[in-house]
Amino acid sequence: MLQVQGVFKSYTTPQGPLAVLAGVDLHLAARSSLALMGESGSGKSTLMHLVAGLDRVDDGSIQVGERRLDRMSEAQLAHWRRTEIGLVFQQFNLIGSLRVDDNLAFQARLAGRFDARWQAQLVERLGLGDLLKRYPEQLSGGQQQRVAVGRALASRPGLLLADEPTGNLDEATSDEVLQLMLDLLRDTPTSLLMVTHSPRIAARLDRQVVLHRGRVLPADAR
Structure with a gap:
């Protein structure tokens, strides 16, 4: 499902180039889950943004399914993000002007894949049936994140x-x-790629790796 090979990424700063990723290799099999760990500033979010097509690699390749992200135009990447991936963030990022039911359907409608039966299953299994007509500001943090998960799936x-x-x-x-x-x-x-700082959360996923000094290591190799 996901192949990251030899990825390098740096940013320009007033002090000169700042190398963040230095030859990252990562793979994620279909229908599996992987936790990406590492100290603050290790480049976890940078790698996630690259995999999401929100930023460009300096060198190396990222392939999701049959698509090579590093070979796609900005328009192709925008369409791919709408249709092929789901995103869940720490800050929930729900649309404040939309009620829960419309937030849930938002990504699927953009992708042209809205399925009322699947949405009904998500509502039931996420325990959102009594919240559909509320707005995000009327929800607790846990409720908002359940909506975000449902929207992404x-x-x-x-x-x-x-x-x-x-x-x-x-x-x-x-x-x-x-x-x-x-x-x-x-x-x-x-398939799931999750950035987390929590070993307890990471242990619930199929595999765990650590980003250290710009490279990915097995979780037990720190």
Whole structure:
């Protein structure tokens, strides 16, 4: 599903080039989950943005399914993001002017894949039935993140990217949201790449790796 090979990325700063990724190799099999860990500033979010097609590699390649992101135009990447991946963020990023039901359907409608039956299943399994007519500001953090998970999975994407999705939640709510996400993933063709700082959360996924000094290591090789 995902192949990252020899990826380099640096940024220009007043002090000169800042190397963030130095030959990253990473793979994620179809229908599997992978936790990406590492200290603050290790480049986890940078790698996630590259995999999401939100930024460009300096060198190396990223392939998702049959698509080479480093060979795609900006227009192709924008269309690919709308149709082929799901994104879940720490800050929820729901659309404040839309009610829960419309937030849930938003990504699927953009992708041209809205399925009322699947949406109804998501609503039931995420426990959102009594919240559909509320706005995001009327929800707790855990409720907002459940909506965000449902929105990301509504189009049944091949790849779900989650950047610290439980970082703003307490431990009990984190466990609840993660379990719901993993349960739903088992019923879809979706693979999961999650950035997390929590070893406890990471242990729930199929594999764990660590980003250290610009390279990816197995979790037990730090």
